[in-house]
Amino acid sequence: MTTEPPETGLVVRYSFLWPREHDRGEIEGRKDRPVCLVVPVDVGQGAVVVFPITTQEPLPGRSAVAVPDTERRRLKLPGDRPCWIMLDEANSDVMPGSYHLVPLETHPLRYAYGRFSPAFMRVVLRTMGESIRARQLRMVPRER
Template sequence: MGNDQPVTGLVVRYHYLWAREQERGEETGRKARPACVVVPLGTRPGAVVLFPVTTQPPTAGRLAIEIPETERRRLSLRGDGPNWIILDEANGDVMPGSYHLEPVSRLPMELAYGRLSQAFMRVVLRTVATALRNRSMRIVAREP
């Protein structure tokens, strides 16, 4: 079993395609960034939703959660300051085998930084559930 198996909370390096980039006709994420595999979907084997991780503070009106410092250090996420998971948009893809995955640079043969804790993921999943109920989330399909 590879370390890119779709499990809730896995953080991978992924060429995330922002919704605004897709609206402009782009098909590939501009750069690889950490992305959290939050929800393996039951629609087909390996179907997942990935949420972007960023060091940029979320703009007003965005739905985001700051990653606790202990989680950030444990996963060796980049940046000296905080990281956020943006939760009002996501990429839908299939793992393992996505063309948009990239090895984690600090471990060239590894495809994941690790997993976020179950306690933190409960907070993330509650927030995602609220966004889905409010229809305030956009999912960009990335399947090949």
């Protein structure tokens, strides 16, 4: 559990539960991964939406944004492969206080890699909005 204040663009390590896993009745993510937080406005105290960051190239028709190498290196995201933020699958949670946060492997008392730049987050938020308007977003609730 972390006391890191949630801010849009914060990247944390998280036990992300994919909607397909949730549909099969699973309640925990199979793999801890970096995720990008987006803090919804006027939804509830500490309410956040987290979008997974993956090294698997998205299939055509999926809503995703490639993470620029400069952003990936600056945050020291694991690995050296290209990665994407998937914007058509998400978890909703409450932070601080989520039990699904996982400490960083390199810093066992920290959960956050850092924050994406405001310029990159504008691209992410615009694409997220397009995904929501197209009704592509699948959300899995993870609140305690």
